[in-house]
Amino acid sequence: MPYVMLALGILFALVALNAHAPRRSALLLAPSFFCGWLTIEMAPHAVVTWAAATALTAGFGGLDGWPGWVGFALAILGIAGVAATIVASRRTVVTLRDSGAPLDLDPEDAPRYPLAHLIVPQLCLIPRKGVRVERNVVFHEDGRLRLKLDVFQPAAERPDGELRPGLMQIHGGAWVIGDKREQGLPLLNHMALQGWAGFNVNYRLSPRATFPDHLIDLKRFLAWYREHAEEYGADPDFLCVTGGSAGGHLTALVALTANVPEFQPGFEDVDTTVQGAVPFYGVYNLFEPGPWPRPMGATRLMERMVIKKPFAENQEAYAKASPITYIGKDAPPFFVIHGDRDSLIPVAEAHRFVERLREVSEAPVIYAEMKGAQHAFDVFPSYRTARVIEGVERYLTGLHRQYRQGTPPAVPGEVSDSVDGASARPRATAAE
Structure with a gap:
C-alpha cells in the first residue's frame, strides 16, 4: 500500500x-x-x-x-x-464588477443559480422547473439538409401578451463537432427563467461543410427568427447572440457581419442585425499570429477541414473568416469573456480583439477575464459558471431595458443605472 x-x-x-x-x-x-x-x-x-x-x-x-x-x-x-x-x-464576482458588468441591476430581484446544480452538474442537462423546452424545430430545409434548433421558454404565460427578448446560442467544437444538446444549457435555462426565449441552434459541421457554410446557416436562423419569433413569444426585433470557442468565433461574426450579402445568399434583403453579443473564449483573428507562433489559419485544422485552402496563398480567405476584419463603428454592444488559463485559445487573443473593438466601435465593450479558468469553463455549472451566467443575464437585461425605453445602447454605467441616465466609461481590467 x-x-x-x-x-x-x-x-x-x-x-x-x-x-x-x-x-x-x-x-x-x-x-x-x-x-x-x-x-x-x-x-x-x-x-x-x-x-x-x-x-x-x-x-x-x-x-x-x-x-x-x-x-x-x-x-x-x-x-x-x-x-x-x-x-x-470565488473572485469571479469581483472580476465581473471590475469589468463593468451591471451586477447591481435590480439587486433585490437578482436571480441566483441553484445550489443543487453546483453539487450535481449533470442536472443542467434537465430543463429547470419553470422552463419549457421545444426540441428539434426545423428552421431551414433544403433537400436532405434539415437544420434544427431547441427553444427554451418560460413555462408561465406571458403577461398581457408581451413579447420576450430573444437569445441565440451557438455551440462550439472546433467547427467539426458539437451539438445544441451539449452546450449553453446552464445559460439558456437561467435566461428562460428570467423571461427570455432562448434558441440553441445547430449548423453544418466540417469537414463536410466549408466556411462560410457555418455562418450562412446561422444567418438563415436569423431570417427564420424574423419571421417566426412571435410564434414562440419572442420579439422579432430584439435578439442577442452568444456562444463559446468556435461558437464564440461565429458569435462575433454573426454580430459584426450584419447584412453582408456574401453571407446571405438568396436572402440578402433580410435584416440580420443583432442587439448584443457575448462571445466566450473565441478565436477572432485567423490571419495574424499574435498569441500563436503562427496564425490560427495556418493550422492543419483550418487548411484541411474548415476553410480548405492553403493559408500561404489564400490569406484573404482567412481574413474574410476573421471577426476582427469586420469591426466598425456600428458594431453592436459586446461582452467578451475569456479564461486566463485557456490553453486552447490563449487569453491574448481576447485582448487584441477587445482593444480593436474599443478603438473603433461606438457601442460599449465589456471584457471580463476569468482568473484561473480554462477553455470551455462554462459547460459545467460550477460556482464560476453560475456567477458568470448571472452577470450575463444582468448585462443582457440592461440592453433589453434600454431597447424598450427607446434609448441607444450605452456604456456599462448607463446599463446598470439606465433609469437616471448615469454615465461612465468601461473600467479597464488589470489584464489590459
Whole structure:
C-alpha cells in the first residue's frame, strides 16, 4: 500500500500542477486541456474525492514506509493546489464588477443559480422547473439538409401578451463537432427563467461543410427568427447572440457581419442585425499570429477541414473568416469573456480583439477575464459558471431595458443605472 499512496500522490500533484500551468505542446495540448478543465471546474468534487482516497489508502497501511509518507505529502500538496483554484473562482464576482458588468441591476430581484446544480452538474442537462423546452424545430430545409434548433421558454404565460427578448446560442467544437444538446444549457435555462426565449441552434459541421457554410446557416436562423419569433413569444426585433470557442468565433461574426450579402445568399434583403453579443473564449483573428507562433489559419485544422485552402496563398480567405476584419463603428454592444488559463485559445487573443473593438466601435465593450479558468469553463455549472451566467443575464437585461425605453445602447454605467441616465466609461481590467 505505501507504493499505492506514492502513486496517488504523484498523480494528484501532477494534475494540480497542470491545472495551474497547462501544457501547450502539440503532444500534450489535448490531454492537458481535458485534465485541467475537469479539475478546475469540478474542483470541489476533486478535493473531496482525493481527500477520501488519501484517507482510505492511509487507513489500509499506505503510510507503512517512506514511499507512503512521500506520497502522502504529495497528495496533500495536490489537494491544496486544487483547493487554490476554488479560491480563485470565488473572485469571479469581483472580476465581473471590475469589468463593468451591471451586477447591481435590480439587486433585490437578482436571480441566483441553484445550489443543487453546483453539487450535481449533470442536472443542467434537465430543463429547470419553470422552463419549457421545444426540441428539434426545423428552421431551414433544403433537400436532405434539415437544420434544427431547441427553444427554451418560460413555462408561465406571458403577461398581457408581451413579447420576450430573444437569445441565440451557438455551440462550439472546433467547427467539426458539437451539438445544441451539449452546450449553453446552464445559460439558456437561467435566461428562460428570467423571461427570455432562448434558441440553441445547430449548423453544418466540417469537414463536410466549408466556411462560410457555418455562418450562412446561422444567418438563415436569423431570417427564420424574423419571421417566426412571435410564434414562440419572442420579439422579432430584439435578439442577442452568444456562444463559446468556435461558437464564440461565429458569435462575433454573426454580430459584426450584419447584412453582408456574401453571407446571405438568396436572402440578402433580410435584416440580420443583432442587439448584443457575448462571445466566450473565441478565436477572432485567423490571419495574424499574435498569441500563436503562427496564425490560427495556418493550422492543419483550418487548411484541411474548415476553410480548405492553403493559408500561404489564400490569406484573404482567412481574413474574410476573421471577426476582427469586420469591426466598425456600428458594431453592436459586446461582452467578451475569456479564461486566463485557456490553453486552447490563449487569453491574448481576447485582448487584441477587445482593444480593436474599443478603438473603433461606438457601442460599449465589456471584457471580463476569468482568473484561473480554462477553455470551455462554462459547460459545467460550477460556482464560476453560475456567477458568470448571472452577470450575463444582468448585462443582457440592461440592453433589453434600454431597447424598450427607446434609448441607444450605452456604456456599462448607463446599463446598470439606465433609469437616471448615469454615465461612465468601461473600467479597464488589470489584464489590459
